[in-house]
Each structure stands twice: as structure tokens, then as C-alpha cells.
Amino acid sequence: MKTPGKLMDIYFNSVGKNGVLLLNLPPSTEGLIHSVDSVHLKQWNDWRTTLFAHNILKEAKLQKGNLVQKQWRKYRYWTVDNENPGMVSFEYTLSQESTFNVLSLQELIALGQRVERFNLEIWRDGVWKEVLAGTT
Structure with a gap:
């Protein structure tokens, strides 16, 4: 299970360095992402979206x-x-x-x-x- 903080760290050290985003979230034997991972992915996505929502240089x-x-x-x-x-x-x-x-x-x-x-x-x-x- 990866926390939203760990997912953000993976993001900045992959996409943030012009690399590939590889989350390594294993599916269950039913082919589903674990519910905790799903919640963490949603939290991380919301955090990332908020983080990049306002560009202070746009009006500079x-x-x-x-x-x-x-x-x-x-x-x-x-x-x-x-x-x-x-x-x-x-x-x-x-x-x-x-x-x-x-x-x-x-x-x-x-x-x-x-x-x-x-x-x-x-x-x-x-x-x-x-x-x-x-x-x-």
C-alpha cells in the first residue's frame, strides 16, 4: 500500500524528471486494485490537481x-x-x-x-x- 505522500514522491522522481510513472500497484486475484490503494490514488490525484491548479506566473x-x-x-x-x-x-x-x-x-x-x-x-x-x- 502506497500513501498519497509516497505516490507524490514517485511522481516527482519520475514524471518530474522526465521519466515514466510506474506505480507498481498490484491487482488482486480478481483483477481489482485494493480498496486502500484506490482511496490513496484518489487522494493523491486530488492533491496533485490542487498543487498545480494555480500558476502564479500566468499574470506575471x-x-x-x-x-x-x-x-x-x-x-x-x-x-x-x-x-x-x-x-x-x-x-x-x-x-x-x-x-x-x-x-x-x-x-x-x-x-x-x-x-x-x-x-x-x-x-x-x-x-x-x-x-x-x-x-x-
């Missing part, structure tokens, strides 16, 4: 640096300007101080992997402070 002001917006099939995405390749930097300005618990950066992997590393900085007390750095 974007300073896009050397990014250009493009369309590929149904996907709209930002990418580096071919005239000015190299490090990409962009900045979102919020209308008020905000808190968040998930930063979701996604790459249109169908076009190939281009992101090698990233960092997140916040403006606090008059200076930029790095709060997160990672690699892909």
Missing part, C-alpha cells in the same frame, strides 16, 4: 532576454534565439510578494534535449539570491 511580467516564442504542433514554447545562442536568462516579475512550493520547468523533449543545467534566483533584500540549481 516576463523579461525574456534572448528567448523567442515558437509553435510546434499544439505546443507553444520559448527557445533561444538562433541569432544569439548560449546561456538563456529570463525574469518574471510578480505584482506582489508570493510564496510557492513547486517550480515546474519543462522542456519540449520532442525537439531534443537542450537544457543541461538551470538555477533559480529570487530578488530579496535588494540582491539576487540563488535558491536552487540543478542539472538535467
Whole structure:
């Protein structure tokens, strides 16, 4: 039996890292998911839906640096300007101080992997402070 917390951990360490979501929930001999697992899956889905329901950057002001917006099939995405390749930097300005618990950066992997590393900085007390750095 996996708790909603364990399911969220599996989610962030699979889908959240561009991997496959494999829950390993065994069916009973009747081919049914155990009732406890079913309840936990519903709780996890509700939690995940709530977690991603509000995008604080949707209304934020974007300073896009050397990014250009493009369309590929149904996907709209930002990418580096071919005239000015190299490090990409962009900045979102919020209308008020905000808190968040998930930063979701996604790459249109169908076009190939281009992101090698990233960092997140916040403006606090008059200076930029790095709060997160990672690699892909």
C-alpha cells in the first residue's frame, strides 16, 4: 500500500524528471486494485490537481532576454534565439510578494534535449539570491 505522500514522491522522481510513472500497484486475484490503494490514488490525484491548479506566473511580467516564442504542433514554447545562442536568462516579475512550493520547468523533449543545467534566483533584500540549481 502506497500513501498519497509516497505516490507524490514517485511522481516527482519520475514524471518530474522526465521519466515514466510506474506505480507498481498490484491487482488482486480478481483483477481489482485494493480498496486502500484506490482511496490513496484518489487522494493523491486530488492533491496533485490542487498543487498545480494555480500558476502564479500566468499574470506575471516576463523579461525574456534572448528567448523567442515558437509553435510546434499544439505546443507553444520559448527557445533561444538562433541569432544569439548560449546561456538563456529570463525574469518574471510578480505584482506582489508570493510564496510557492513547486517550480515546474519543462522542456519540449520532442525537439531534443537542450537544457543541461538551470538555477533559480529570487530578488530579496535588494540582491539576487540563488535558491536552487540543478542539472538535467
